[in-house]
Amino acid sequence: MARFIVRRIFWAIFLFFVATIVTYLIFWVIPADPARLAAGKAASTADIERVRHYLHLDRPIWWQYLFFLKNLVLHQSLGRSFVNRQPVRYLIGQDAPVTASLVIGAAIFWLSLSIPIGVLSALRPRSVLDRLSMTFVLVGISAHPVWIGLILSYVFGYKLHLTPIAGYCNFFPGTPGAECEGPIAWAYHMVLPWITFMILYMALYVRLVRASVMDTVNEDYVRTARAKGASETRVMLQHVLRNCLLPVITIFGMDLGLALGGAVFTETIFNLPGLGHEVIQAYGNDDLPMITGIVVFATVCIIVANLIVDIAYGLVDPRIKTR
C-alpha cells in the first residue's frame, strides 16, 4: 500500500510540473506584452524596459519558471498580479470560497435531486415521470449555462422579484462596507447560481443513476437478496443503491475538480467574484501570474481529489493496489 501511495504522489508531482510548464509556454507564445500594458499609453521605450525589468519579463522563460517555483516552494508565493500588484495567493484565497460556495452548494442540490429522480425513472420506465425526466435531461444537456442563467435571472429576479438578479454576499459577517452578509443573504443570492450550475450536472446524473439502477435491479445478487426474504428497504439501500452509486461517486469526484470550467459561465452571469470570474479578467489583462496561480490552484485541487479517490479505491478494492 505504501508503494502505491508513494507512486501516486510522484505521479501527482509530475502532473503539477506538466501543468505549470504548459501554462508558462502558452503564455510565452501569446502575442502580448504585459510590460507595455502596465507602462501606460505614453510610455517611452526606456519606461517599458524599466517595467519589463521590474516584472522580470526581461529574463528567459526558464529563469522565470524557476523563479516562480522557488517562490512557490520557499515562500509559498504565487507572485503578484501584473495588473494591481496584489499577491496572487491573497486574491485566490479570496476567490476560492466563492467558487466553493457555488460548486459545493450546487453539488448538494444536483445529488439530492438527481438520485431520487434517477431511481424513480428506473423503477418506472416509460412512465410519465420517466418521460418528463428524460425531457429534462435532454434540455439540461443541450442548453448552455449562460442562456439558462440569463433566463432565470430575468424571470425570477427581474420580473418576479423572487431572487436577486445578480450579486454575492459573504457567508461570514464582518466584511467592511458589505451591503449584505450572513448565511441567509448568502443563500438567497446563491439560489439562481446553484440552479444554473446544477442543471447540466443534474441532467447527466439523472441519466447515469437511471441506467445504473436499471442494470443493478436485475443483478443476481438483488434477486438472491429478495429470495432470502430481505425487506425492500434493505434491498434498495444495501444492494441496489450501494452498488449503483459507485460510478456516481467516481464521476462526482472528477466533476468537482472540473467544475472550475463550468463556474466561469455561472460566475460571470451572476457577478460572483470567484476563480472562474477572476480567470476571465486575468486573461483579458494578460495577467500571467494570476492565470498561473489559478492553474496551479486548480491543478492541485484536481490532483489531490484524484489522489484521495485513488487511495480510497486502493483501500476498497485490493485488485487496484496490486496493479
Place this chain on the structure above:
Amino acid sequence: MRTKQVLSLFMLVGGVGLLVAALAVGGAASGTLRPGSAEALKGGTLRLVEANSDLDYVDPGLAYRTDDWTMLYAVQMLLVNFPEKSGTAGSQLYPEAATAFPTVSKDGKTYTFHIRPGLKFSDGSPVTAAAFQRAWERNLSPKMGSPLGVNDGFQYVIQGAQDFLAGKAQHISGITAKGLTLTFHLTKPNPTFVSYLSMQWFGAVKPNMPYSSSGLQTFPSAGPYYISSRTPGRSTVLKRNPYYKGSRPANPDQITFQPDVDQDQALLQTKAGEIDLDIGTVPPTAAADLGSQYGINKGRFFVGSTSCVSYLTLNTARPPFNDTTLRKSVNYAIDRPALLRVLGKYAGKRTDQVLVPGIPGYQPYNIYAIAGANVPKAKQVGGSAIGSAATINVVHANTPSQTNRAQIIEYNLKQAGYNATDVSTPATTYYETIGTKGTTYGVALAGWCADYFDPYDYINVLLDGRSIQQTNNVDLAFFDNAALNKQMDAAADLSGDARAAAYAKLDKEIMQKYAPWVPYYIASNRYFVSSRVKNWIYSSYLGEPYINALSVG
C-alpha cells in the same frame, strides 16, 4: 417496491425542500436590500458597479485609469481642481487647497502656492504644503515603481526630479514646503504646469504616507470622502470625511463600488433598483431603447461628452499617405456617420478636428465631410494620384467594434478609387504594432483622452514629430513637420487667451494644410441610473459623473 418509491420521493422532496427553504429565507432577507425611499438630499448609500473592469489602483501614486480617477476625485483635495459643474463651467480650474492661483516669478520658473489654513485629512491631521510635496515624491519615487509621472515627463519639469527618480536624492530639490507655503522650481517656464496639478497624482497625501510599489488600499485623504475599505476585485467603500469643511458636495453617506460585473445584468439590476449606476456605461445596443423610453438627460438616462477624440491615423512616413493631397482626399472619402452608427446610438459627436470642446483653443470648424462621405470631392482632391497609390493596409484590433469600422473604412476607400485591404491585429499588441517605427499600416484606428485639460496634451503630445522613437509612439501618424513643431513650441510658451488662440490656429492649420488624421468623432458616455439617483452632474474631463454629488436620498 412501495418502500423504494417512498424512499425516492423522500429524497426528492428533501432536495426541493432545500431549494424552497433557501428561497424563503432569502425572501425574508431581501427586505433589507431594497433601496430606501427617503427624499433627503444627503444620506444613503450610493451603489456603483463597473462592467467588465476593476480599478487597478486607488493609491494616487499609481492610479491612472479613468475609473481610478473618478473614485479619487471624490476623496482627493488638489491644489487646483475642476468644480462640480456641468458643461464648460466644469472645465474651468479653481484653487481648491490653494488660497489662490500661484504667484509666478518673472522668469516663469518659480510657482508659489499658499495652502488654505484649517484643512484636515480624514484622520484629523492638518493639510500642509508637505502633503503636496509628498504627492510628487510618491509619483516619481523609484520605490513606487510607478511609470506614470515619468510617462508625462514630469522628471524634466521640476528641478532635481531626475536625480530623485534615479535614486540619487532623498527629496526633489525643486519642491520646497514650509508650513503652508509650497514652492515649485521648474527647469524652464511651463504654462501648462498649473494644469498638471489638476491630475489626481498630485492631491494631498499625508507627509508620512509610505512608499508602496503595490499601492495602498486605504489612506487618509482630505477631500469630501475617504476610502474606508478596499478589497481588490471585490469592493471599494468610500465614507464621508468628517473633517472636510469645504464647499464640494458630499451627498451620500457612503459610496460602494463593485467591479467586474456583467454589463447586461448591471443594466437589469439598475432598472430593478438593486444597484444605482454602472460607471462602465450601458450596453451600446441598449442605448436607443433607453433614450426613447426615458429621454436624454431627463432623470434616468444620461449622455455626456468626453475629452476623447477618435481618429483614423494616416501613416505619413510611407506611401501613399506621405502625400498630403491623398490625406485630404481620404478625409472626404470616409463616412463619419457610418463609423459612429456602429457604436450604437448617442455614442458621440462627429468631428474633423484635433481638439475637443472644453479644451482651451477649441473653436468649431468644418473643413471636411462630417455629414457623410463625399466621394466626388475625395476623387477630385486626390486626382490622378489615387490610381497610382499603393495599396492601403487598414489595420485594426481584432475586436468586433474595430473590425466593423475597418470594413466601413475599406469600403469607403475603395469607393473613392483606392486599393485597400483589411488587416486584423490582436488587440493586445495593436498599439505596439501601429506605434513601432517602420510599421506598414496605411490607416489605423486610434483614440486619445486628455490627461489634463490643455491643448498641449493633444497637439504637442500627439503631433510633435520630435517625439518619434523606435517603439511605443503616441505620434501614430509619424507626422513630423519642422515648421509646425516650432509653432507648437511657441504656443506652449504662451498663456491665457494668446495660448488658446495659438492652439486654435494650430488645430485648424494641422487639419486644413496637413491632415495627418481623419478625426471622426468625440466620444460620449451613456449612463443609466436607478430611480432614486438625483443631482446628476457630469464631468466631461473625467468622462464620468461626479459621484460625490450624486444624491440617493
